[in-house]
Amino acid sequence: MSRIVTVAAAQLGPIQKADSRESVVARMIALMEQAKAKGATFIVYPELALTTFFPRWYHENRAEADHWFEATMPSPATQPLFDKAKALGMAMSFGYAELTPDGHHFNTSILVDKTGKIVGKYRKIHLPGHVDYDTSRSHQHLEKRYFEPGDLGWPVWEFEGGLMGMAICNDRRWPETYRVMGLQGVEMVVLGFNTPSVNAQRGDEKIEDRMFHHRLSCQSGAYQNATWVVAVAKAGDEDGHHCMGGTLIVDPNGKIVGEIDHEDDGILVHACDLDATIFGKETIFDFKRHRRVEHYGLITERVGVGAPLGK
């Protein structure tokens, strides 16, 4: 069995409010065909891939946002994507807003195998932003209004011959995300993001700073867990709101092996050798020899900052 997974990081350019899911799925299929032509066997699309990044839009009545959510998956609009993936023998991952039968709302990603079967689901745990309209911000980021925090943890799946995990957007900034998967031996973390180019609470933090933090987070998570990281943007100008690009693939040594330099639809393909994770996992990050959990207690005991312990 080969340990090479040839991944296509499939960046999406902007999706306007007025764009239909069908039009987006057509773009995703076009990217999948490009990925297939370049030898990819696994394609990764961004967070909330089917719609505009709607959490920037405030609704007093939250139910008015429900039309951005999917009540089934595959849905009628995404069935052609599943059909195409199955026809091409392409595994895939993408994000969408999930409305459960019992009325819960999540920011979700799925893993779909080459037969079109959904074999893994992740619901975003680190929701950024805020619940109520915030006049102090240059733009709204209402993920805490429209979604509940994920309730599935960070499982790692046997998938495509390796150990695969998922994260979404803001999760990538939190070392706990990667570590929980690292402790399951993860070899590749795939994640999508929608990241505004300017900090809504600090206008002088612009795209270069935001890109720096993005890379720093993905690279350190990869290095410190000896895993591949595939991070995929939805980029460009959505109805006057700009999101950065920066779709990239990081190797288990923390090095960026490729990055997309535009903000349109496009793919980045890389043959990722999962065996490249072994050296780090068996030496400097051989957790069983080096971790000292007896001193990590605060990480799960405290949610927020508490008193300093030095006396």
Place this chain on the structure above:
Amino acid sequence: MSRIVTVAAAQLGPIQKADSRESVVARMIALMEQAKAKGATFIVYPELALTTFFPRWYHENRAEADHWFEATMPSPATQPLFDKAKALGMAMSFGYAELTPDGHHFNTSILVDKTGKIVGKYRKIHLPGHVDYDTSRSHQHLEKRYFEPGDLGWPVWEFEGGLMGMAICNDRRWPETYRVMGLQGVEMVVLGFNTPSVNAQRGDEKIEDRMFHHRLSCQSGAYQNATWVVAVAKAGDEDGHHCMGGTLIVDPNGKIVGEIDHEDDGILVHACDLDATIFGKETIFDFKRHRRVEHYGLITERVGVGAPLGK
């Protein structure tokens, strides 16, 4: 009360086996005088600052290494350093090998206030390397032979008008290190290191890669906890074994504000505004709003890698 702490990161060039502690202390005092002249009020020296990096030398009988350890602190050899710090009103931190009255061995750092009083002690938790002689390595790294893992956790102290923490060398690669201190509100982490320029188990990993991992670890730890990080090297060629430099100061945004570009004795001085930590701590890394400890359980439940949880 001012929230500026003017720090001097005081890099030491090589210390040979034959060099006396008195000769090293004289070098440390010279750096302290330079730091004072440049307006610093707090000087940080490297890990195991008083001696060569002795864990590279194997002794069948471990007790033969005891002469590298300090049984008291201040010791006769370091008393002049404490006296000078008190005379200059300079706070300081440095590392040394600690032998306790009851026979335990630790890789230790201390915080010393402006009156010369030891107010904080940290014992290195993440010991790298190995216990027994390893013929497969290009050089030995016997920290697990000569030291026990630290038993004091990572306390944070009120110090110099801010919240101060310590780490040592390999600790900086572990996100748990910074997070445990971040959960105590740490505003500055000081750490020293002795990092061989070549990976003993992978000869093609050379100084550029090692420096990359060093910076990546310090920068991500700073950013993800919105804290200053001051990392200080012992550098250069010790009896034919080369350690990298890379003494640097990272701001709470993850940016390197200064770095020493040589491998000799030298200082890097920066006026660190502890209030620069506030923005990150109150927004994207406002732990109490964003952390989800109910999903972090594996971090303390598992030491090493266990079974994947995806089904």
